[in-house]
Amino acid sequence: MAKYKKRERQELLIERVSTDPFLTDERLSEMFEVSIQTIRLDRLELNIPELRERIKHVAREETDKIRSLSLQEVVGEIIDIELNHHALSLFIVEEGHVFRKNQIARGHYLFAQANSLCVAVIDEPLALTKSAQIEFIKPAKLGDKVISKAVVVSMEGRIAAITVESKIEQRLVFKGRFEMYYTGEGEKNG
Amino acid sequence: MAKYKKRERQELLIERVSTDPFLTDERLSEMFEVSIQTIRLDRLELNIPELRERIKHVAREETDKIRSLSLQEVVGEIIDIELNHHALSLFIVEEGHVFRKNQIARGHYLFAQANSLCVAVIDEPLALTKSAQIEFIKPAKLGDKVISKAVVVSMEGRIAAITVESKIEQRLVFKGRFEMYYTGEGEKNG
């Protein structure tokens, strides 16, 4: 019994095909040392589509992803906002955001969430970060839902001061104080 | 002459196929009201591969993008490093990094470059950002090459202090002071 049992083989098959969708039945049959027909029966039972359909699917999916990635301009989803006063956003920690080793989110994603929120809360044509003091209190992990709240403390002479607090299940994980530079209609008066 | 001339048709063909790689010769022949053979001759002359190859190409390209995006773990390319002392990285501002309105790079990308560099320069199994004070001195624009330099000032009691300066053509655009928390082999002794 050099080969696998049906059950075993099918589990491995799922894994192989999902990590490399470009495998033909022929290649797979060589890998598992079974006939092509067996592979086809397996795919049938497991509802795995044929090579071409898999590739097509990948191609379709990925053209979609390009869109959602250029929308990654803003990190986190804004769930409440009152311009020039405060704003709330939600950021869910996904695989791409964490260190593989320990599943902890890279700091710059938490920063990015806070920074995006600061840009969004300022109701002016131009808003750029001027400076920030930030603190990472607890690490955020894969799957965590981070709620970030920005509060505008003051807006004077083209500089807004904003405080941000990010929490996971009510626990503070990040806080920061941002100074934003802005210009806009009011510029004529100043 | 309801149809197009050869020249015209071929130009349109390129456009159609590049905007939608999923078109079969049959669909294309209907669109241009010519025979399938004509479409095939056109593809041959224009070096346009067949449907399946086009799809495969898209799929491959995009799976690469995913990889390079999850490799976006580190923002910027490290060009010189001496562990626990200093490190240099290059970050080129691309379309995805800027505000569409004014082509200015979002602050969190400059932060991410600096932050990644701080993580990289610490030669310990775990290194997390604890706090940072940062300043954005001048905006970085589309196409700019940002060189970031991190210098480790001290490493004591699991906390490293690092200063970072980022420049575009010798001009300072960003600076920051990072505190990194780290643990490693030395943990047993502490």
Added chain:
DNA sequence: ACTGATGTTAGTACCAACTACTAAATGAGG
């Protein structure tokens, strides 16, 4: 009006990578 070049269409044989189906061989367990 005839000739030639260019462009278009038709048709055949072949390919990869399948699906869908039937049928036979093999194995492992009771």
Added chain:
DNA sequence: CCTCATTTAGTAGTTGGTACTAACATCAGT
């Protein structure tokens, strides 16, 4: 030994092509 599950073999048909040959069609120039 028998039996049921599993595996293999083999055939016909599909899609979306390549590669090639041959037959038109069209128009331009002489």
